Amino acid sequence: MPCSRSTIFITIIFAIMSLMTILPERATGERGRIPTEIEIGSLAGLFGEVYFDHEMHLDLADTCSECHHHTLGSYVIDEDCARCHRESEPTEEVSCGGCHTADPFSAEYLKTKMEDPNLYHNDKPGLKAAYHLNCVACHREMGAPTGCQDCHERTAAGDSYYRADAMASGVGGTGKEH
């Protein structure tokens, strides 16, 4: 059956519209929706907040999934994740704290985690470790700074915790080199 001109026209329009709904998620529109700088401060205490240049890291990363795993629906690089999440749709929650709990060893969390025999992600790091494991590993690989104070400054509470009042011999104390 020969296609009429209007059918082809409608098909093309439909194709363009569907592309427009998909593409902006992956590319151009993303810049508009995502924050360029993020203040990570929910765990601040011994160290201050981290001012995270999201835009700069966005340019460095090959794909969003390097940090956001499968949650953005972008190409999943980790083969272990890809076994289930190769075709995963974007999730509602994309922030680190949405999945990585700040209190991974509380009695309640351990109970809920271990009571579910079907839970696959039973070795998921807590929020603090999720940040540090991801950030430090990549910083090492990229030759970026890895000292504690390169990302967040030690607070007065931190000074007291780390016994900065100790009779320091004048060595170290810079927080360089992990």
Added chain:
Amino acid sequence: MKGITRRKFILAGMWGATAVIMNGKAAHGKADFEGYPEGMGVLVDLTRCVGCRTCEAACNNEQNLPVPDRPFYDQSVFDEVHHDGKQKRRTDENAYTVVNRYDAEGSEEAVYRKIQCNHCNEPACLTSCFVSAYTKTKEGAVIYNPKACVGCRNCMIACPFRIPAYTYSKALNPVIKKCIFCYDTRLVNGQPPACIEACPMEVLTFGHRDDLIKIAHERIRMHPDVYIDHLYGEREVGGTAWMYLSGVPFEQVGIDTTLQKDPILSNASEFLSNVPVVLAVWPALFMGFHLLATGDNRESGEENHEPERKEE
């Protein structure tokens, strides 16, 4: 002597000996104890440690230990060596946990290892303590009562990990000091120890020991290129609550890989279980020999005595 004949005495002795032997077997059976089912533990993943010493600071704060010579962010302590360079830092009365740095072969980055009490399922310190100052709690902690401690230091010799430290600084009433898994302040309330909460890299994973064993083997299975295929502490000296995963051979990070799989107690339980047997059987046995050997004289003696008593 009336009522207790020689036959009855020997018979009673044999019954007693049998009972003791049975008990001895039960005591030996305890060496197969695999830990309390609800016992907690810690999985230490050496591939994650960056040597920040935050765990040491956490311990110092939690346990109200004295202010150290250098702040905890000072990494020059890793260069400290003792005994002609053979000995890295060890736990002492002012530090119940310390981190050491190792230059392991085949690893570009330095490897760090935190040491503290491993909280054995069957602690040798507990076995060695003659005043029963030590307790293995159902939560998995090996704690001690400093008021009971007489400062004999048997536990320091018994510990296969050389953890208990001594208050050498105290002239009066010196006692043992060691990591107690933050038992009284945290573990008993279901909270993780201070060092675990403080660790930025989750080198330390807190949970039920049984679950941690599964998690550890899963990590090895998922990343066989990263980990040595062994969970140190799963079986060593009968199992420990704190267990280690490593990316480099364990002996390269100062871990003793020559330790036996059986609890230290099992080395002693066999002959110790014989002690009551010896105490019960030998007197009966030798008394029996003695009575048999001197029986004729005695019996004639008894015969002479009994009529006299009746007369009275």
